[in-house]
Amino acid sequence: MAWVIMPDHFHWLIQLEQQTLAQLMQAIKSRSTLTINRALNESGAFWQTGYHDRAIRDGEDLLPFARYIVANPLRAGLVDKIGDYPLWDACWL
Known part of the structure; x- marks a missing residue:
């Protein structure tokens, strides 16, 4: 629904x-590591x-x-406007 890729995390x-969070994180980390290592001609982790998660309760407003999430590059000082950062998206923003 929303994502941003930062220089050292996302x-x-x-x-x-259909998957647990642990299964999804393992798959994402594994596939992206393979892709990144191939692109950089590297190997290894x-x-x-680990990862940090926060569960959102049913009925909570997701927009905040x-x-x-998408304001992370702005808070990190990477851009002056959110729209200037290329590695983000949100389904309703």
Whole structure:
């Protein structure tokens, strides 16, 4: 629903359906590591172990969470306007 890729981490707002969060994170980290290592002609681990999550309760308004996620580059000083950062998207922003 919303995501941003930062220089050293990423944030996303997702709804789990058929996989657990642990399964999804393993798949994302594994596939992206293979792709990145191939592109850089490298090998080995790319992501740090573990991850941080926050569950959102049913009925909570998702828009503030999405805005927080896509504003990360602005808060990090990478851009002056959110729209200037190329590595983000949100389904309703």
